[in-house]
Amino acid sequence: PAAPTRGGGGGDSPCKGGKLVRAGQTVGCIVRDLLNRYKVSNPSATVIPEGAFFNVYKDFVSTSSPSMQASIKQVIGASDTRVLWASIVFMTSADAESLSNARGHFIHDNLKELTDGLRARAPEGMRTIFFTDLERPGGGFTWTAVEDALIQNLFTGFSICFPVVFCVLVVASGNVLLALFATVSIAMIVVGVLGAVQVYHGWDLGIAESISGVIVIGFSVDYTVHLGHMYKEAWDQPSRESKTRFALTHMGGTVVGGGLTTALSGGVLFLCTLLFFTKMGTLLVWTIFLSMAHALLFFMACCAVFGPTGNFGSVHYAIGVCKRKLGFGKKD
Known part of the structure; x- marks a missing residue:
């Protein structure tokens, strides 16, 4: 028994x-x-x-x-x-x-x-014996199957979002290498957020985590795009280090300010009584702080050490070369 x-x-x-x-x-x-x-x-x-x-x-x-x-x-x-x-x-x-x-x-x-x-x-x-759980809040094993579908959709969302994010970043930054650094940064932010709530809060992948997992990508792309764009705009700077310094000088304060105000707005959700909203607040705050950390530290460090200079990785330069090869542009 x-x-x-x-x-x-x-x-x-x-x-x-x-x-x-x-x-x-x-x-x-x-x-x-x-x-x-x-x-x-x-x-x-x-x-x-x-x-x-x-x-x-x-x-x-x-x-x-x-x-x-x-x-x-x-x-x-x-x-x-x-x-x-x-x-x-x-x-x-x-x-x-x-x-x-x-x-x-x-x-x-x-x-x-x-x-x-x-x-x-x-x-x-x-021989028609079966089991069920109708007493568990939320529908028992039926709800477990719903959570399975949400988790599967999370990874499906990742498989769609990351290629789209990379393409958008290529268009926004005009440089394949900067887009690659930014995409890797965003992937690390997503892993960091989901890992942090599991380690520090004991949350496994569930409803709020599955929904927010894709939303995190949208929040975390912001700061890397701004810094990457400013790195690209430093066309008159001679070295990677000077380009990175230019980006941090002209956009670093804005990134920090925007991150703090967004995190404070997420902190308001901690006043809610429904667990879903407090979870979303926690996920939002983690996302903002990890996004700032990765954008200002990891992404900028990659730019300072491996960042593109001149026309290296430039989409516009590559298009120009292709047009000249095909006879659509002026030859040097």
Whole structure:
């Protein structure tokens, strides 16, 4: 009855004590209760004969109080001639309020293995056995499937967003190398935000994280674009270091100011009572600070060490060369 888990309840298992059933709780089994009633007159019986099962059920219901009858009808259903279905109810040892998608799958997989084993050994009439979780807030395993779809959509969004971001940055900066540095910076920001909320807040990929994962890209592209554009505009500077200094001097303060005001606006969400909004506030603040850090430190460091000079990586220069090769432009 305690239904031990495959993982033994250790490590990251949400099941306490290695059991699916919560300590101190019992498994509600109407079939067991019917068998106990039948054993009153048949002490040596281990099962209820098929022909006597419905009569035992009717006798059990008719001798119960009205409130008990209502409870019985919630766990077993019958027509006028036979029993149609019955359920076995128990409370799991996992905390549904803090159950992540991954830990929800742990319970789902254990129950599936248990149910598959019971189905394989069950008589013909009971091989339709299945399990569900209607007590967990949000719809139980059905909601776990929804979260799976959201997570899949997150990675689909990444596969679409990053190529689009790179193309947009190429157009905005006019330089392939700057666009590459910026795209790598944005990827690091996304990984940093999702990693930070998992390490420091204990959040696995869920609804808010999946939705915000793609939104993070939009927020984090801002600062690298401004700094990259200013680096490109320093055409009269002779070296990478001087171009980087020019970009930081003319745009660094604006980036910091814009980041702080956006982070403060996200901080207002901490005043909300709904968990979704406080999560979005946390994700927004992490995104802004990591975006500033990567734009001012990583991206600018890449520009200072490997940044393009002259016409290296220039899209306009490459187009001009192609036009001249094809005879559409003036030759030198």
